[in-house]
Amino acid sequence: MTQAEAVSRMTDTMAKFVAFTGKRLPDDVRAKIKELAAQEEAPLAKAIYATMDKNQELAWKLNRPSCQDTGAVQFFLKCGTHFPYIDELPELLRNAVIQATKDAPLRHNAVETFDEYNTGKNVGLGIPSLFWEMVPGRDDCEIYTYMAGGGCSLPGRAKVLMPGEGYEGVTKFVLDCMTSYGLNACPPLLVGVGIGTSVEVAALHSKEALLRPIGSHNPNPKAAEMERLLEDGINKIGLGPQGLCGKNSVMGVNIINSARHPSVIGVGVSVGCWSHRRGHIVFDRDLNYTIDSHSEVDF
Amino acid sequence: MAKKVLTTPISAADLEDIKVGDVIYLTGLLTTCRDVAHRRVIEEGRPLPVDVKDGAILHAGPIIRPLGDDKFQMVTVGPTTSMRMEKFEEQFIKETGVRLVIGKGGMGEGTMRGCRDNKALHCVFPAGCAVVAASCVEEIVSANWRDLGMPETLWTCKVKEFGPLIVSIDTHGNNLFEQNKIVFNERKDKVYADICQHVKFIK
Numbered sequence: 001m002t003q004a005e006a007v008s009r010m011t012d013t014m015a016k017f018v019a020f021t022g023k024r025l026p027d028d029v030r031a032k033i034k035e036l037a038a039q040e041e042a043p044l045a046k047a048i049y050a051t052m053d054k055n056q057e058l059a060w061k062l063n064r065p066s067c068q069d070t071g072a073v074q075f076f077l078k079c080g081t082h083f084p085y086i087d088e089l090p091e092l093l094r095n096a097v098i099q100a101t102k103d104a105p106l107r108h109n110a111v112e113t114f115d116e117y118n119t120g121k122n123v124g125l126g127i128p129s130l131f132w133e134m135v136p137g138r139d140d141c142e143i144y145t146y147m148a149g150g151g152c153s154l155p156g157r158a159k160v161l162m163p164g165e166g167y168e169g170v171t172k173f174v175l176d177c178m179t180s181y182g183l184n185a186c187p188p189l190l191v192g193v194g195i196g197t198s199v200e201v202a203a204l205h206s207k208e209a210l211l212r213p214i215g216s217h218n219p220n221p222k223a224a225e226m227e228r229l230l231e232d233g234i235n236k237i238g239l240g241p242q243g244l245c246g247k248n249s250v251m252g253v254n255i256i257n258s259a260r261h262p263s264v265i266g267v268g269v270s271v272g273c274w275s276h277r278r279g280h281i282v283f284d285r286d287l288n289y290t291i292d293s294h295s296e297v298d299f
Numbered sequence: 300m301a302k303k304v305l306t307t308p309i310s311a312a313d314l315e316d317i318k319v320g321d322v323i324y325l326t327g328l329l330t331t332c333r334d335v336a337h338r339r340v341i342e343e344g345r346p347l348p349v350d351v352k353d354g355a356i357l358h359a360g361p362i363i364r365p366l367g368d369d370k371f372q373m374v375t376v377g378p379t380t381s382m383r384m385e386k387f388e389e390q391f392i393k394e395t396g397v398r399l400v401i402g403k404g405g406m407g408e409g410t411m412r413g414c415r416d417n418k419a420l421h422c423v424f425p426a427g428c429a430v431v432a433a434s435c436v437e438e439i440v441s442a443n444w445r446d447l448g449m450p451e452t453l454w455t456c457k458v459k460e461f462g463p464l465i466v467s468i469d470t471h472g473n474n475l476f477e478q479n480k481i482v483f484n485e486r487k488d489k490v491y492a493d494i495c496q497h498v499k500f501i502k
Contacts, residue, residue: 055431058431070362105374108449120449167499183405186427233490236486243476
């Protein structure tokens with residue numbers, strides 16, 4: 001395989017994978033939605049879950065994106081420094097989005113700021129977003145794909161608290177977000193909470209938390225306990241599907257944390273809607289790939 | 300219970316007995332209309348190029364497939380966050396005479412007043428269910444303000460039993476989401492107090 005053939009092959013795989021994630025939710029999300037739907041008794045909540053289920057079936061059957069907002073596409077890379085196509089990735093991923101936009105089709109979601117026009121290609125300055133983590137010594141490349149929709153991006157916020165506000169302040173920040181913007185962001189939500197020093201660290205952690213599978217736990221026992229407390233607590237608020245009341249509110253709460261400066265606690269919240277279009281694919285150096293976010297991949 | 304279907308043109312009397320929490324369906328013409336279109340009508344003072352008097356708008360930005368010869372296919376069309384249009388909606392309802400505003404999530408005081416004073420409803424279509432919605436669209440009859448790009452163009456669609464639509468604001472000044480918010484906030488205060496007992500990690 002020549003370099004050009006390899007780049008074309010990886011572009012094609014990524015275009016197909018991105019398009020695929022727009023019509024099929026990851027396994028953990030599908031299982032959780034099913035579990036939450038089964039717990040509802042109120043007719044309205046049951047009717048909404050039934051419509052959601054019908055929608056996912058239709059999307060699969062008709063081969064269409066399941067939600068009209070296919071998001072601004074974001075890639076979170078864990079790339080080995082010896083991955084042979086590392087230099088090609090930015091252009092390759094951009095081309096993959098252009099191709100997926102045509103094939104899926106995806107909505108044109110890139111509006112150039114200040115000049116305020118839709119590029120009509122779903123790519124623009126900084127879209128798709130690439131978040132890099134270099135992994136020294138490895139020769140493979142892990143890619144998380146995420147469709148950042150408008151509705152679920154809207155509640156996102158981060159703030160630097162004073163230590164006196166403590167984790168109680170973190171709790172309040174998360175809960176207030178749920179009852180203000182959260183209920184319009186297509187519950188049941190996946191809630192990502194980031195804790196660290198400054199605002200961008202907390203915000204990035206909160207987004208990375210959305211990439212962690214539902215049902216996984218923070219390795220720190222206290223942080224894991226806080227995940228559980230927040231999940232149970234937000235569920236008790238009973239936002240229900242679409243914020244129209246129900247037994248639960250969230251698919252889960254994931255926290256990612258790092259150490260903090262002694263003077264501050266940075267906290268960030270990102271939410272994923274019920275249609276949480278996250279994908280995970282790993283390429284080896286020969287571009288053989290494994291997908292562990294979805295079973296039944298049909299490309 | 301029989302399915303409640305509204306057909307455009309809709310009169311004030313058609314909406315009289317409908318209350319928040321009711322589930323209804325729409326047959327007739329439905330035009331997608333969102334952020335920039337609202338801004339153009341209210342802030343720029345431009346007339347909406349589609350007559351929506353006694354009609355319906357949908358806060359949505361669909362995915363469209365061009366079929367050639369100025370024809371289009373509705374691929375997916377789900378509602379977008381209605382609250383973004385709150386700033387404009389009271390005035391928009393008054394100026395355009397629209398009867399049905401469909402979107403996602405709740406709207407605020409202004410829209411409540413607009414619906415009460417001009418006899419209109421705000422309804423929620425279950426969001427993220429964009430293929431179900433598209434399957435209720437029979438055809439796209441016109442496309443206006445195309446300079447706004449695919450999501451923001453005014454796509455006027457002929458729809459059949461478009462729904463389920465959950466009434467969130469009725470013509471009598473009731474607002475389902477605002478009612479729910481009071482309950483949610485009461486529960487939140489209790490949850491906050493409970494969690495605080497267990498997160499005193501700074502000692």
